[in-house]
Amino acid sequence: MSTYHHGDLRSALLHSAGELLEEQGLESLRLREAARRAGVSHNAPYRHFSDRDALLAALAAEGFGMLAGALENRAGREMGEAYVRFALEHPNRFRLMFSGRLQLDRHPALASAAGATYEALIAAFRAQRDIADPETAAAAAWSLVHGLAQLLLDGHLASAKDRNAFVREVIGTVRFAAAQRSA
Amino acid sequence: MSTYHHGDLRSALLHSAGELLEEQGLESLRLREAARRAGVSHNAPYRHFSDRDALLAALAAEGFGMLAGALENRAGREMGEAYVRFALEHPNRFRLMFSGRLQLDRHPALASAAGATYEALIAAFRAQRDIADPETAAAAAWSLVHGLAQLLLDGHLASAKDRNAFVREVIGTVRFAAAQRSA
DNA sequence: GCGTTGAAGTTGACAATGACAACATCAATC
């Protein structure tokens, strides 16, 4: 029962910090509070994360993993809807992932997690034969669903109607054509 | 020269805080530092802003004003490009505006500033006759350019080519159709 | 067995911040 050494504090911290993040948001996520919830002293986290940003980066990378899971085995509009659904179900996690406070070049693990998600997206578009430029289309599709998710989260799009229906409608209104050459 | 009373401290604070925001980003924006730069004591800001969030909300509202100006007299793809350009030129301001930490119902001035921008967008689409559902199309268009801006800012879209060209291409690849009724 | 060692946790500090309370200044008004 001697628990001077925790065993798997790193996971425990990710768990408690993840709870705090999803409950209270990025700004209220205190390193010390996460340590408290994990039952360790306020400085224990520094054995596993070099600083607060490192913990946040780990949480964000975890988020990209969750997102990838949510998109798995989906394609086209269904994938787009799943993207938005993920954002609405994990608003604070999603915001952290795209907060911009975590520079990809400073957090390689985060960069590769995010990159993997994008790759899956491009692959899905590459499978669709009727699209001229999969890379551009994938970028456009990602932009669309990402922007939609964010604007919904921030409350900018008045969703008088049912939210799911609105999302379907917005996504459904868009077509991807071949890229135009010059003006 | 007796400057016990500043004269227009509110604007001065918005100015210095705006500088700090654009220079160093949202996280590093200290209330006390803004006061320092404005040449007043660390508590003077509280006479004009009830707390840090109130100052941030004012900065964000200012940002929506700037954005509206950048979109003025533009329409269609040109407007979309201007939107992205604004985000890239004022990354930290843009991030603040959509950070999600400012709830619109708690900051009425911000809500109306943001609403005005959206209205302008919808109006631009309403003017285009060949679009079936301007509201939905406007939401989709906003989503597209907003997501594109954010993903570019965060460095998720590898822009091997020229950035402006890439933006044009992505925006150009999208068409807005009439909304589909059910599946 | 037993001493060593190094990773994992702890205690104790420190400067900085956002916020509150009490006080000071000064322009306008009666």
Place this chain on the structure above:
DNA sequence: GATTGATGTTGTCATTGTCAACTTCAACGC
């Protein structure tokens, strides 16, 4: 010419992220 209320100031406090120094304990070589 006193009052007063908005605007600034000084002083204080709890909290936070981070650094430094100390402790615990499991694994390893001998």
